[in-house]
Amino acid sequence: MSIAKASGVAGFPLHEHFERPEQQVDASKLGMWLFLATEVLIFGGLFVAYAVYHYLHPELFKAAHKFLDVRLGAFNTVVLLFSSLTVVLAIHGAQQGKKQMVLWNLFLTIVCAGTFLVVKYFEYSHKFHSGLLPGYYFTNATVPSPDEAHIFFGIYFLMTGLHGIHVVIGMIVLSWLMFRAYRDEFNPQYYSPLEIGGLYWHLVDIIWIFLFPLLYLIR
Amino acid sequence: MSAPGKNYLNCKKGFASWALTLDHKRIGLMYLGSIMFFFLLGGLFALLLRTELLSPGHTIMDAKRYNQLFTLHGAIMVFLVIIPGIPASLGNFALPLMLGAKDVAFPRLNLLSYYIYVLGAIVALGSLIVGAVDTGWTFYMPYSSTTDGGVVLMVTAAFILGFSSIFTGLNFIVTTHKLRAPGMSWYRMPLFVWGIYATGIIQIMATPVLAITLLLLIVERVVKVGIFDPVLGGDPVLFQHFFWFYSHPAVYIMILPGMAVISELIAVFSQKRIFGYKPIAYSSIALAVLSFLVWGHHMFVSGQSELVGMIFSVLTFLVAVPSGVKMFNWLATMHQGSVSLKTPMLWALGFFVLFAIGGITGVFLGVLNVDVHLHDTYFVVAHFHYVMVGGTFMAFMGGIYYWWPKMTGKMYSEFWGAASAIMVVVGFNLTFFVQFLMGAQGMPRRYYNYLDQFTIYHQISTVGSYVLGLGFVMALITLLVSLKNGKTAPKNPWHGASLEWTHTDAVPIETNFREQPVVTEGPYEYR
Amino acid sequence: MSHIHKVEGPAPHVLPVGVYWTVFGALLCLTALTVWVAEFDFGTMSTTVALLVATTKASLVLACFMHLWFDNKFYGVILGATFVFLSLFILFCVMDEGSRTLIDPERANFLPRDQKVLQYKTDHPDELALRPGLKDPVKDELNFEGPHSQEE
Numbered sequence: 001m002s003i004a005k006a007s008g009v010a011g012f013p014l015h016e017h018f019e020r021p022e023q024q025v026d027a028s029k030l031g032m033w034l035f036l037a038t039e040v041l042i043f044g045g046l047f048v049a050y051a052v053y054h055y056l057h058p059e060l061f062k063a064a065h066k067f068l069d070v071r072l073g074a075f076n077t078v079v080l081l082f083s084s085l086t087v088v089l090a091i092h093g094a095q096q097g098k099k100q101m102v103l104w105n106l107f108l109t110i111v112c113a114g115t116f117l118v119v120k121y122f123e124y125s126h127k128f129h130s131g132l133l134p135g136y137y138f139t140n141a142t143v144p145s146p147d148e149a150h151i152f153f154g155i156y157f158l159m160t161g162l163h164g165i166h167v168v169i170g171m172i173v174l175s176w177l178m179f180r181a182y183r184d185e186f187n188p189q190y191y192s193p194l195e196i197g198g199l200y201w202h203l204v205d206i207i208w209i210f211l212f213p214l215l216y217l218i219r
Numbered sequence: 220m221s222a223p224g225k226n227y228l229n230c231k232k233g234f235a236s237w238a239l240t241l242d243h244k245r246i247g248l249m250y251l252g253s254i255m256f257f258f259l260l261g262g263l264f265a266l267l268l269r270t271e272l273l274s275p276g277h278t279i280m281d282a283k284r285y286n287q288l289f290t291l292h293g294a295i296m297v298f299l300v301i302i303p304g305i306p307a308s309l310g311n312f313a314l315p316l317m318l319g320a321k322d323v324a325f326p327r328l329n330l331l332s333y334y335i336y337v338l339g340a341i342v343a344l345g346s347l348i349v350g351a352v353d354t355g356w357t358f359y360m361p362y363s364s365t366t367d368g369g370v371v372l373m374v375t376a377a378f379i380l381g382f383s384s385i386f387t388g389l390n391f392i393v394t395t396h397k398l399r400a401p402g403m404s405w406y407r408m409p410l411f412v413w414g415i416y417a418t419g420i421i422q423i424m425a426t427p428v429l430a431i432t433l434l435l436l437i438v439e440r441v442v443k444v445g446i447f448d449p450v451l452g453g454d455p456v457l458f459q460h461f462f463w464f465y466s467h468p469a470v471y472i473m474i475l476p477g478m479a480v481i482s483e484l485i486a487v488f489s490q491k492r493i494f495g496y497k498p499i500a501y502s503s504i505a506l507a508v509l510s511f512l513v514w515g516h517h518m519f520v521s522g523q524s525e526l527v528g529m530i531f532s533v534l535t536f537l538v539a540v541p542s543g544v545k546m547f548n549w550l551a552t553m554h555q556g557s558v559s560l561k562t563p564m565l566w567a568l569g570f571f572v573l574f575a576i577g578g579i580t581g582v583f584l585g586v587l588n589v590d591v592h593l594h595d596t597y598f599v600v601a602h603f604h605y606v607m608v609g610g611t612f613m614a615f616m617g618g619i620y621y622w623w624p625k626m627t628g629k630m631y632s633e634f635w636g637a638a639s640a641i642m643v644v645v646g647f648n649l650t651f652f653v654q655f656l657m658g659a660q661g662m663p664r665r666y667y668n669y670l671d672q673f674t675i676y677h678q679i680s681t682v683g684s685y686v687l688g689l690g691f692v693m694a695l696i697t698l699l700v701s702l703k704n705g706k707t708a709p710k711n712p713w714h715g716a717s718l719e720w721t722h723t724d725a726v727p728i729e730t731n732f733r734e735q736p737v738v739t740e741g742p743y744e745y746r
Numbered sequence: 747m748s749h750i751h752k753v754e755g756p757a758p759h760v761l762p763v764g765v766y767w768t769v770f771g772a773l774l775c776l777t778a779l780t781v782w783v784a785e786f787d788f789g790t791m792s793t794t795v796a797l798l799v800a801t802t803k804a805s806l807v808l809a810c811f812m813h814l815w816f817d818n819k820f821y822g823v824i825l826g827a828t829f830v831f832l833s834l835f836i837l838f839c840v841m842d843e844g845s846r847t848l849i850d851p852e853r854a855n856f857l858p859r860d861q862k863v864l865q866y867k868t869d870h871p872d873e874l875a876l877r878p879g880l881k882d883p884v885k886d887e888l889n890f891e892g893p894h895s896q897e898e
Contacts (some may be wrong), residue, residue, distance in 0.1 A: 012755030015400070016730075017321035026818065027324045027397040033821040034389045037828040038427040044832040045431030045461060049446050051844055052457060052837045054793075070781065077777050080794045085770040088811050092766070095758040102854075135451055136443035148452050154444035158435070189755025202812045206804045212777075213796035217784035396820075460839050511831050514840065524845040527838060647838050 012190045025192045032196045036203050039166075043207055046159050050214060053151050056067040062150040064143055065218040067132055069123060073216035076119050077208065083112030084205045087174075087198040094181070094191035101192070102186065113171045120164055127153070127174065134158070159211055166204045173197045226628070226726035241326035242729055246333050247311030248626065251619070254300055254308055255695065257340065261295040262688055264288050269650075269684040272677045273516035275669050282667040286353035287368075287625070289665060293356030294373060298380045299340055301611055302469060306422075307336070307387050309618045310415045312626060314391055316719035316727060319400025319736040324393040332386035334628025335379055343376035345369070352635065357466070357664060358433075360447040360458040364440045371437055378433045381426045384472070391415050402738035409717045409742040410486075410499050414479020415505035421468045421475070421510060429465035432458070456522050463514035471510040473607055475503055477574075477614030478545055481567050484617050485549045487566035487715045489556025492743040495548035502541035509538050519590045528587055535585035542578055546571075561713070562636030567579030569644040573609025577602055595665075597657025601651045609647055616640070616694055623698060625711050625719060628726040629705030635697040636661045642690035649683025717742040759816060769810045776803045 018024040054061050086105040093101030131139035133159045139148035177197045180186065186194060227244045268288055271278045272726060280288070315323055346352060349369030354362055363370050370520050399408070436458070438444050445451030447458040486493040493499065515523060515531030549571070558564070580602040584590050593599060624630055644692050654662075657676040662669060669677065711720040719727075722736040780799040788795055809815040814822055 011752035013750045014753045016749040016751075017324075019325070021753060024399055025756065027393050029817070030396055030821070031325060031328075031389055031393045033824050034392060034423050037423055037824050038385055040388075040825075040828045041424060041427035041832060044835060045428050045435065046827075047832070048461070048836050049435070049457070052454070053446075055840050056843060067716045074777065074781055078774065081770065081773045081777065084807060084811050088766045089763070091872055092763060094862050095760045121863050134438075134442055135445045143774075151445050151452055151793060154442075154446060157446065158438065162434075174750070188756075188758055191758070199812055202807055209803045209807070210797075210800050213780050213784070213794075213800050217780065217794070217796055420827075424827065428835070456842070457839065459844065460835075464835055497814070511834060515842075524842050525847060526845040526848055527842040531838075649847070 011187070021189075022162070028192050028196055029199075032199050036199060039207075040153070041205055043159075043162065046155065046162065047210075047214075050155050050159070053155060054218075057148055060148050061152055061218050065216060067127070067130075067140075067143065068156070068216050069126075070216050072123055073212050076116050077212050078203045078207050079112050079116050079119070081163055083109045083116075084202055086112065087201050090181075091191060091194050091195050091198055094186045094194050095188055097188045099181065102181045103178060106174055106181065110171055110174050112176070113167050113174070116167055117164065120160065156215055159215065163204070163207055163211060166207070170201050170204050173200060175193075222605055225728060226724060227729045228628070228726060230729050239330070241322070241330055243311050243315050243323045243326065244330060244626070244660075244727060244731075246329050247308050247313075248727070249333055250303065250311060250336070251308035253336065253340070254304055257295050257299040258691075259695075261292050261300055262691065264292040264295070266688050268292060271667070272669070273681050275671060275674060281534060283353065285667040286355075286665075287351035290352050290355050291347075291371075294343065294352070294377070294503045296607075297356050297469075298377050299336075299343065301473045302380075302384055303336060303387070304473070304611065305407055305480060305615050306382075306391065306415055306418055306472075307332075309480065309615070309622060310387075310391060310418075310476065313622055313719055314396065314412060315394060316417055316625075316731055317412055317717050317742070318394065318398060319718050319722070319732065319738065320394060320398035320404055321730050321732070322398075323390045324398055325390050328386050329390055329558040332383045332390070335383040335386070339376045339380035342372055342379060346372035346376065355447060357462060358436060359462075360436070360439065360453075360455045361449060363436060364443075364448055371440060374433045374436055378437075381429045381433075384422050385426045388419035388426075392419040392423065395419075399412050400736050400738055404738075406496065406500075407738055407741050410482035410493065410496065411479045411717075413500040414475050414482065414503050417507040418472055418475045418479075420504070420507045421472050425465045425468035425472075426510070428461065429469070432461040432465060435461070456518065459518050459521050459523075460514070463517045464511075467514035467517065468507075468510040470603075470606070471506055471613045473673055475506060477570070477611040478503065480614040480618035480621070481549065481570055482545075483715075483717070484563050484567040484614075484621055485552050486743045487621070487713050487745075488561060488567070489553045489558050490714060490745045491552055491556035492741070492745070493548070494551035494554075495544070496741070496743070498544050499548050502544040505541040506538065509534070509541065513538060513585075516585050516590070519587055520594045532585055532587040532590075536582065538585075539578070539582055546575065546578075547560060560637075562631070562633055562640060563621040563641040563713075565637055566613050566620060569640060569647075570610060570613040570617065573613060573647060576652075577609050579603025581606065593658060595663055596658035597654040597664055600664045601654035601658060603738045604651050604654075609651075613643070616643075616691075619698065621713065622719075623701070624708030625723070625726070627702060628703075628708050628710045629701045630712065631697050631701035631705055635693065635700075639690050639694035639697060642693060643687060646683050646686030646688070646690050650680050650687050651683070653679045653683075714745065716744050759813075761810075761816075765810065769806050773803055773806060776806075 012021040012024075014021055015024060018027070071099040090105035090109070093105060094097070122171045127133065131137075132143075132153050133150070134140070134154035139152060140149075143149040166219050174197060177194055180193065227242055231240075237249065267279070268285065271280050271285055271288075307551060311323070311329065315321070346369030349372055350367060350372050352366075352368045352373045354366060354370060356610045358370070358374060363374075384479075395408070396413060405432045435444075435446060439447050439453075443451060445453045447453045447455055449455055482493065482499055513531055513535045515527055517530050519532070560568075580598070584593055584599060584602055620631070620636055653676045657673050660673075662673050662676070709723055710723075713720070715721070718732075718736050718738070722732055724733070776799055780796060780803075783795055784792070786792075808825070814825075827883065
């Protein structure tokens with residue numbers, strides 16, 4: 001592995017309170033993993049709500065999920081999986097000092113995130129249109145046992161909504177990383193912001209990996 | 220490297236040098252100031268509440284105002300004082316020093332979490348403009364979704380403050396893992412660090428659940444989703460599960476740092492190596508883990524199933540084990556040590572007495588059938604005040620008095636420090652011990668009015684609260700006076716053996732150590 | 747305290763690109779599998795099967811994309827602790843909901859909810875004005891669009 005000269009833009013920007021570059025990288029990664037743990041637990045609350053109400057009303061969940069479009073859900077799953085791949089490829093590019101590879105892959109990731117949100121917009125607008133709204137605003141009369149069905153849609157909107165917010169935050173983070181990559185801040189010795197942003201984006205993907213079968217594929 | 224005579228307090232001047240500082244010591248002091256401000260505010264509310272209870276019926280306020288005041292007292296004391304309390308102020312100041320680090324791992328995140336705290340505090344106070352909340356600090360559904368007032372704002376404030384807590388905990392865990400000085404192995408870390416580390420685990424693992432709970436509460440109130448609201452098919456008991464999944468561990472966010480401080484105080488002021496280092500260290504971790512398994516003991520009479528109630532009751536007894544391990548190890552440390560009754564030690568001894576009472580009454584409450592009688596009475600109020608104030612806050616004051624010379628370079632008046640510590644202990648017992656008695660006789664908590672037979676208890680309690688309040692104010696004034704008139708502190712006034720005493724200047728320089736300390740022995744090797 | 751100076755950094759840990767594409771391919775296959783499996787009725791096991799596939803996918807992402815397999819194992823401990831606490835949370839809540847009628851069915855406040863709510867609604871047809879979706883002002887706006895896509 002060729003090490004770039006520690007001068008000019010290349011090299012590792014070490015903060016004063018760290019002794020070694022590895023220490024700084026490890027600290028930021030550990031911090032990110034701890035933060036991911038908090039993210040998992042934030043969604044965890046919604047998974048608890050899901051588990052409890054699925055347990056209480058299994059028939060209802062089975063009936064209500066048919067109002068969600070499996071094809072759109074599956075499409076979005078593939079989009080997010082692909083975006084996870086492009087993030088990894090961007091990091092790979094940074095490891096080898098290929099700036100164009102970093103920029104293009106980050107760009108593709110942001111496009112995927114945008115696509116995901118557009119599809120989500122169509123799904124949401126269809127539900128708004130047919131009155132499949134949470135709680136008090138639920139007005140669809142064709143769902144079996146409409147007295148309770150709003151709970152499923154409440155949980156659906158909460159889970160996908162919170163996930164959607166994370167996608168938007170992810171897009172902001174990725175754009176910022178792209179900006180930094182454009183300014184040549186990353187090199188084969190220093191790319192930990194990309195790794196950390198990538199960890200966040202993968203988590204968003206993982207959450208969706210669980211949401212998809214739980215919401216769209218109930219039997 | 221700093222010139223001689225320069226330290227972290229005088230190396231830079233001006234408002235911006237404080238407001239934008241990345242120095243963990245300055246951030247710690249900023250936290251300390253803010254927390255003390257809210258402590259005084261919350262304490263003022265407590266005194267107003269006690270004054271109202273001097274006589275049955277209307278004394279100085281009406282019932283609605285009373286409900287709002289006890290909510291404010293609870294919310295401020297919990298979210299703005301005790302939860303950030305020791306970790307954010309003393310932890311920020313002392314933890315990197317004790318580890319031999321130049322700063323915490325993420326200094327900017329540290330400053331950010333301070334401003335998140337400030338923002339949360341502003342939003343919390345902002346809820347007063349919309350209309351004070353009267354739900355109690357627990358925001359139980361379905362009342363919190365139907366009552367008027369600024370519930371959404373107050374809940375948002377708690378939500379924001381949660382993130383401040385998460386970032387603080389995250390910072391400390393990473394600092395402990397990655398920034399220890401050469402030679403500082405895990406078992407050479409002071410027990411204070413172990414306690415703060417265990418607290419960090421809870422802050423990371425429990426606080427997010429508070430965030431989602433409060434988010435759901437806001438959604439429930441605004442959009443009426445029906446997850447917690449029984450009218451819409453939801454389950455209000457589920458809200459209590461959500462709430463206590465955070466808020467029981469949060470109790471340990473409050474008490475673990477207190478225990479951490481006490482471990483330091485007991486060892487230093489006995490000048491004896493701490494007895495049972497590893498049991499104390501691991502009991503902190505054990506408490507952190509156990510704290511996630513017992514939340515249902517807050518819900519014995521809520522409509523939770525009896526089966527789950529029994530399981531939670533049994534698990535609750537387990538908590539007494541690590542707490543007991545700590546108490547006995549501290550006692551054994553003092554045994555045959557050269558105990559000096561300096562002011563910090565007096566606070567620590569006060570902690571011993573009060574926390575023992577608070578802890579043991581906790582076991583009473585953990586017993587399923589006893590709790591049916593005692594639930595929601597003043598017995599519970601007395602119990603958690605013994606733990607939170609008698610435990611955590613005594614330790615907090617002890618810690619402030621212990622590190623004050625290092626923070627400010629000034630020595631305070633031993634006489635006034637000791638006098639205020641004694642006054643607090645006396646006032647505290649006067650206020651809260653009678654509450655055990657009236658609670659056991661059935662006086663319900665959070666009631667504006669009461670039967671005539673409880674009048675004498677309430678009056679004793681109110682008088683006690685004035686003594687208690689005076690004691691705390693005296694303690695703070697003693698510290699403030701020392702800033703002006705105090706003698707210059709020596710480098711190591713208590714003959715401590717951890718790095719913050721042995722390897723820094725009397726007041727540390729901005730980068731903490733003039734040269735990187737290398738650790739060769741444990742933190743309790745006194746000579 | 748934020749002075750930064752440039753030093754020589756560590757050498758990166760590089761995996762061949764082929765690994766990432768292979769994992770991506772596996773993830774696509776598993777997605778297809780989970781959709782396909784959902785067509786069959788495994789009774790109560792269906793959710794378990796769906797979660798198993800999802801967990802496998804998540805593990806792939808974690809191990810390879812997130813480098814967990816090659817990185818500090820402590821990150822795995824953090825993740826494991828998270829899932830343990832989350833499982834406990836789910837377990838106790840569901841256990842509570844499921845066992846409220848166990849000892850004293852009459853005492854149960856909320857369960858069996860469906861029967862109780864139904865009974866109450868039959869006895870008091872005019873009450874519960876807040877009943878979602880069916881409250882009077884909205885009755886005229888009720889939507890009769892059924893489920894789309896799958897026909898059974």
